[in-house]
Amino acid sequence: MKVLFIGGTGLISEAVSKLAVAQGIELYLFNRGERDEFVPEGAQVIRGDIRDAAGAAEALKGLEFDAVVNWIAFTPEHVQNDIQLFSGKTKQYIFISSASAYQKPQRSYLITEETPLNNPYWEYSRNKIACEELLLEKHRSGSFPVTIVRPSHTYGITAIPAALTSGKHPxxxxxxxxxxxxxxxxxxxxxxxxMTHNTDFAKGFTGLLGNPEAIGEAVHITSDExxxxxxxxxxxxxxxxxxxxxxxxxxxxxxxxxxxxxxxxxxxxxxxxSVFDNSKIKRLVPEFSATVxxxxxxxxxxxxxxxxxxxxxxxxxxxxxxxxxxxxxxxxxxxxxxxx
CATH class of the missing domain: 3.90.25.10 (UDP-galactose 4-epimerase, domain 1)
Structure with a gap:
């Protein structure tokens, strides 16, 4: 399977990149090279900036993928550019949304994928919701094969996860x-x-790559703890x-x-x-289990x-x-x- 990660060396994605390569996936990373120490051996790197639409199109010219994952899309403009760039060039586009998009405060403490999306308090979350709506509209028209993944508070060895903390100096x-x-x-x-460790998230995520049952679906991946x-x-x-x-x-x-x-x-x-029901990811990826x-x-x-x-x-x-x-x-x- 040939997969493109836009980014691929961030806090969540570096664990997924490492596991994808270990599983034998032919992995390409398209990024600016700011965190090369987290590029796993065996991944192929394409230098470029996804925010430069023309430059990205040139750098990726002639390439097609079984799956494309954009780890750094945050606004409808970002995903609209991806729709234009990857339409007809991938069998699956995975958008990284956020569990913060779920209704705040939600009616039930237990969150499922059926929990409404509505966050009046945080612009970041509202932008993620708008991205999801745009992508699902394109999918329903039959023109774009999208899967939506909603991480919650995911961390790894390079993070000290907390609430009121310093993002740049954890x-x-x-x-x-x-x-x-x-x-x-x-x-x-x-x-x-x-709290979800990135290595646990990775186990659920790689099972979605190339998974036909995941097309047109939204799913969160979190720990059960x-x-x-x-x-x-x-x-x-x-x-x-x-x-x-x-x-x-x-x-x-x-x-x-x-x-x-x-x-x-x-x-x-x-x-x-926020407590999550992970039944859906376990149904789509039966081998998924959060163990950290x-x-x-x-x-x-x-x-x-x-x-x-x-x-x-x-x-x-x-x-x-x-x-x-x-x-x-x-x-x-x-x-x-x-x-x-």
Whole structure:
């Protein structure tokens, strides 16, 4: 099977690329070469930028694939370009959507693929929904063979996954925990959440490649393990070797006292309990099973960072923001207790 990944070296996709090659898939990666250390041996790399439509068409000229996966499509314009580029040149186009597109807050804590798509809180999610609608419309017209995959909070060895954290410097959270500095958990920390290791995601995903039963379908791929946020941060502390010093702060307060956009993903996704029914992916890919518990996965991440000290950078601005947030929350709590 001949497959093209647009991207293929990111947080989620690098694990899928590695497994695809191991399974004997003839894998091509089309990207700009910014994370070449995660290109698996055996994959063929085509240099280019998918945002340059003309350049991408030239770089991929004459090539056809059994499946094309775009790991970095985020807007309807992105997928419209792909429709023009790959129509008639692939038997399957897989769009990477997001489980954050599901209704927020949903009517039931248990999410299935039948859960409505509606997220008024996060533009990222609304754009993913618009992409899905465009692609399914093309599929229904008979002109484009699409499969939609919705990851939830997926991580790997290069990530320290959490809610209110530094995206560019994930080690910052471990650094604060080890120094005994307080960290913030939204709400009371008892809402449920699902963390999925990228190697588990990969096992479900590769089973969809070239799978005729997956054409025209949308499916999420997540772990079956559900933890509350207190348990998640306790596991991070366990991997870091120190119990976290925790301050619980309401999501609304966090949003009101952090820079614009900081809490968008929190409000639009992580603040709502999310537990997934994985019956559909298990039906489409019977061999799929998520086997990496979060306590084990986060330990692998901490070990990886410690083996790569150059990646243990600390985000001073983020840490300062957290200190300011905690300070303001403390002042407000004192005032409230005074007036009560």
């Amino acid at each position: 080690w910052s959270l471990v650094e604060r925990i080890r120094k005994g500095q307080p960290i913030v958990i939204h709400g009371d920390g008892t809402s449920l959440w699902t 559900s933890l509350n946020w207190n348990q998640i941060y306790a596991a991070i502390g366990g991997a870091a070797g120190r119990e976290p010093k925790v301050v619980h702060i309401s999501t609304d307060f966090i949003a009101a006292h952090t820079p614009a956009g900081t809490a968008d993903g929190l409000i639009g996704d992580q603040a709502v309990s 518990p979060f306590a084990e996965g986060i330990k692998q991440s901490v070990d990886w960072f410690e083996a790569h000290p150059e990646r243990c950078s600390v985000d001073g601005e983020w840490s300062k923001m957290l200190d300011t947030l905690i300070s303001r929350h403390g002042v407000d709590a004192k005032l409230l207790s005074y007036y009560v």
